[in-house]
Amino acid sequence: MITVVDARKNYGDFAALDNVTLDIPAGSLTALLGPSGSGKSTLLRSIAGLEQLDGGRIVIGGRDVTGVAPQKRGIGFVFQHYAAFKHMTVRDNVAFGLTIRKRPKAEIARKVDDLLEIVGLDGFQHRYPAQLSGGQRQRMALARALAVDPEVLLLDEPFGALDAKVRADLRQWLRRLHDEVHVTTVLVTHDQEEALDVADRIAVLNKGRIEQVGDPVTLYDRPANDFVMSFLGSVARLGGQLVRPHDIALDRSRERAEALDARVGGSPGVVEAVVERVVRLGFEVRIDLRTDSGVRFAAQVTRAEADALGLADGETVYARATTGPDAAELHPALAI
Numbered sequence: 001m002i003t004v005v006d007a008r009k010n011y012g013d014f015a016a017l018d019n020v021t022l023d024i025p026a027g028s029l030t031a032l033l034g035p036s037g038s039g040k041s042t043l044l045r046s047i048a049g050l051e052q053l054d055g056g057r058i059v060i061g062g063r064d065v066t067g068v069a070p071q072k073r074g075i076g077f078v079f080q081h082y083a084a085f086k087h088m089t090v091r092d093n094v095a096f097g098l099t100i101r102k103r104p105k106a107e108i109a110r111k112v113d114d115l116l117e118i119v120g121l122d123g124f125q126h127r128y129p130a131q132l133s134g135g136q137r138q139r140m141a142l143a144r145a146l147a148v149d150p151e152v153l154l155l156d157e158p159f160g161a162l163d164a165k166v167r168a169d170l171r172q173w174l175r176r177l178h179d180e181v182h183v184t185t186v187l188v189t190h191d192q193e194e195a196l197d198v199a200d201r202i203a204v205l206n207k208g209r210i211e212q213v214g215d216p217v218t219l220y221d222r223p224a225n226d227f228v229m230s231f232l233g234s235v236a237r238l239g240g241q242l243v244r245p246h247d248i249a250l251d252r253s254r255e256r257a258e259a260l261d262a263r264v265g266g267s268p269g270v271v272e273a274v275v276e277r278v279v280r281l282g283f284e285v286r287i288d289l290r291t292d293s294g295v296r297f298a299a300q301v302t303r304a305e306a307d308a309l310g311l312a313d314g315e316t317v318y319a320r321a322t323t324g325p326d327a328a329e330l331h332p333a334l335a336i
């Protein structure tokens with residue numbers, strides 16, 4: 001378990017961390033998610049001891065490490081841009097932490113072989129970092145960080161420099177690795193899809209403060225505020241209220257829309273809009289809409305629903321939210 005208590009970090013007058021308190025459970029894979037400049041890296045680097053806090057405490061596994069040097073905190077760290085010794089082979093890079101700790105040669109050899117297998121790099125022992133792809137280098141960096149059996153693994157946008165496909169593959173791989181190795185892992189990312197996909201807990205940061213902490217489903221379904229809601233996925237503003245595009249239903253008849261809407265507590269009401277565009281996204285269909293007053297929003301429906309509506313550009317529809325703030329439990333009843 002990592003506990004951050006009232007952490008403060010200032011750069012001049014600017015509070016990069018503004019009294020952050022956070023518990024990171026042992027064995028979890030926790031994502032620190034937030035926009036650029038929200039303080040994610042500062043928090044991660046403070047846990048690592050690479051930044052000194054101006055106030056507050058960091059406790060790792062029951063030990064207050066606030067004033068402890070980074071190399072004595074029992075952490076492994078992986079950065080966005082791999083930091084490897086270019087003149088050393090993959091094997092020697094992974095072995096580095098063990099070699100400087102003067103561990104017996106046989107133990108090092110066994111451990112490095114095991115780790116290279118876990119990260120899918122067996123057969124690459126004798127290559128140099130320049131002979132690896134970006135994704136392979138990041139996996140090597142992970143093996144190196146894991147070699148010294150850290151209590152905590154800290155990852156700062158480890159896949160940030162890679163292209164989208166490799167990135168998606170590596171996060172699946174990280175999830176499986178974590179299920180195997182179970183080391184308490186903290187991942188910094190600004191990508192909500194990455195956080196929702198890989199983490200079992202997410203802490204959402206904004207302007208040096210924590211907005212909400214929870215598991216992905218809770219954060220997505222019950223965001224604490226508008227910031228968390230918009231940051232965790234696309235949203236539409238319907239009658240002044242934020243609604244997810246797939247929580248909007250469309251009707252051609254105002255009467256029917258109003259009758260169904262009356263059953264949703266706290267709903268923003270029925271909004272008349274004109275179809276600007278119908279975009280087929282495989283199984284789902286996005287319908288771009290515009291109200292009389294020029295407000296644009298999108299609804300996302302299944303293909304079957306879109307076909308039943310038979311919408312074309314320029315037609316008028318009546319939009320309503322299928323979930324309201326006080327009536328989430330009504331949602332299934334409305335799926336008619």
Ligand SMILES: Nc1ncnc2c1ncn2[C@@H]1O[C@H](COP(=O)(O)OP(=O)(O)OP(=O)(O)O)[C@@H](O)[C@H]1O
Nearest residue numbers: 011015016034035036037038039040041042043190
């Ligand atoms: N050494 C520094 N000196 C001055 N300001 C800094 C320093 N390091 C970070 N900051 C500021 O602190 C704030 C938080 O930075 P941090 O790197 O933690 O953000 P982040 O959420 O990780 O953003 P990104 O996703 O862009 O890396 C930013 O406004 C940044 O400009």
